Amino acid sequence: MSEQEVRQENVRIAPVTPRVGAVVEGISLSGSLDEETVQVIREALLQHKVLFFRGQQHLDDAEQEAFAASLGDPFAHPTVPTKEGTGYILELDSHHGGRANQWHTDVTFLDAYPKASILRSVIIPETGGDTVWANTVTAYESLPEELKTLAEQLWALHSNSFDYAVPQKREGVTVDQEREYRERFASTLYETEHPIVRVIPETGEKAIVLGSFARRILGVSAPESNRLYEIFQSHVTSLENTVRWRWQEGDVVIWDNRATQHIAVNDYGDAKRVVRRVTLAGDIPVSVDGQQSRTRYKAPIVPVLDAKTV
Numbered sequence: 001m002s003e004q005e006v007r008q009e010n011v012r013i014a015p016v017t018p019r020v021g022a023v024v025e026g027i028s029l030s031g032s033l034d035e036e037t038v039q040v041i042r043e044a045l046l047q048h049k050v051l052f053f054r055g056q057q058h059l060d061d062a063e064q065e066a067f068a069a070s071l072g073d074p075f076a077h078p079t080v081p082t083k084e085g086t087g088y089i090l091e092l093d094s095h096h097g098g099r100a101n102q103w104h105t106d107v108t109f110l111d112a113y114p115k116a117s118i119l120r121s122v123i124i125p126e127t128g129g130d131t132v133w134a135n136t137v138t139a140y141e142s143l144p145e146e147l148k149t150l151a152e153q154l155w156a157l158h159s160n161s162f163d164y165a166v167p168q169k170r171e172g173v174t175v176d177q178e179r180e181y182r183e184r185f186a187s188t189l190y191e192t193e194h195p196i197v198r199v200i201p202e203t204g205e206k207a208i209v210l211g212s213f214a215r216r217i218l219g220v221s222a223p224e225s226n227r228l229y230e231i232f233q234s235h236v237t238s239l240e241n242t243v244r245w246r247w248q249e250g251d252v253v254i255w256d257n258r259a260t261q262h263i264a265v266n267d268y269g270d271a272k273r274v275v276r277r278v279t280l281a282g283d284i285p286v287s288v289d290g291q292q293s294r295t296r297y298k299a300p301i302v303p304v305l306d307a308k309t310v
């Protein structure tokens with residue numbers, strides 16, 4: 001056991017990298033964990049930001065939801081219907097366009113976006129389909145002081161809109177699958193302003209809030225917005241701030257969605273990959289100077305998409 005590993009009765013928490021991610025052994029996840037064990041998970045999540053649990057094949061959809069309910073308040077995706085027969089499960093199936101192959105934090109187009117996500121692997125390709133997480137707190141901390149000060153003053157507009165004019169042919173995804181996915185995802189359009197740096201209430205840590213739902217940095221021109229985005233986002237995706245997970249079926253990963261971004265590597269062609277997620281309700285982010293995020297716009301939209309645009 002390395003010095004960093006922690007033993008709590010039968011529970012072992014071993015960091016995967018110094019900055020982000022830890023493997024948790026000795027907990028069989030369910031809806032009937034005692035409060036002490038749930039507290040161990042909560043504290044480990046605050047510390048490591050991403051927790052990996054192997055061998056949780058015993059979980060079915062209902063038990064994943066029950067576990068989620070013991071950790072927080074399950075929260076259904078605002079636009080994508082939950083899997084049939086479940087209250088909260090979002091299924092991502094590679095054969096139906098479900099490939100999260102851009103860096104993002106879940107659902108940041110809402111003001112109170114989820115606090116945590118719990119992802120269970122169901123079908124995993126023989127090779128490929130890893131997921132990478134980045135610690136957005138260490139990303140903030142890695143900025144030079146001058147850029148920290150700048151980031152703390154900036155806000156960004158986040159939206160779930162797709163840019164239908166931009167061709168986005170994803171490997172392994174047919175035109176019909178892309179259409180089906182986009183139509184569901186953006187059935188209601190949201191636009192929300194978040195500070196680029198939020199303060200996490202429990203720890204006081206500062207985290208960068210960007211990722212692929214961030215459309216524009218406010219108060220600067222579009223080219224300036226693009227350049228500034230690149231500067232801050234490059235600290236998020238810097239390899240030092242990331243951890244990459246090679247999935248096995250039955251794995252469960254929990255991430256602090258306020259302190260991370262993630263991306264599912266789209267390197268497995270048309271192989272089948274299915275993962276199921278439950279998110280937990282979060283609170284409205286607060287900037288370093290105490291202002292809250294705000295939703296500016298919310299309306300149903302009729303998507304316009306034809307085969308030429310995909």
Ligand SMILES: O=C(O)CCC(=O)C(=O)O
Binds near residue numbers: 092100106117262275
């Ligand atoms: O497919 C994955 O590994 C990640 C999917 C994702 O972005 C999510 O569940 O929030």
Ligand SMILES: [Fe+2]
Binds near residue numbers: 100104105106
């Ligand atoms: Fe995600």
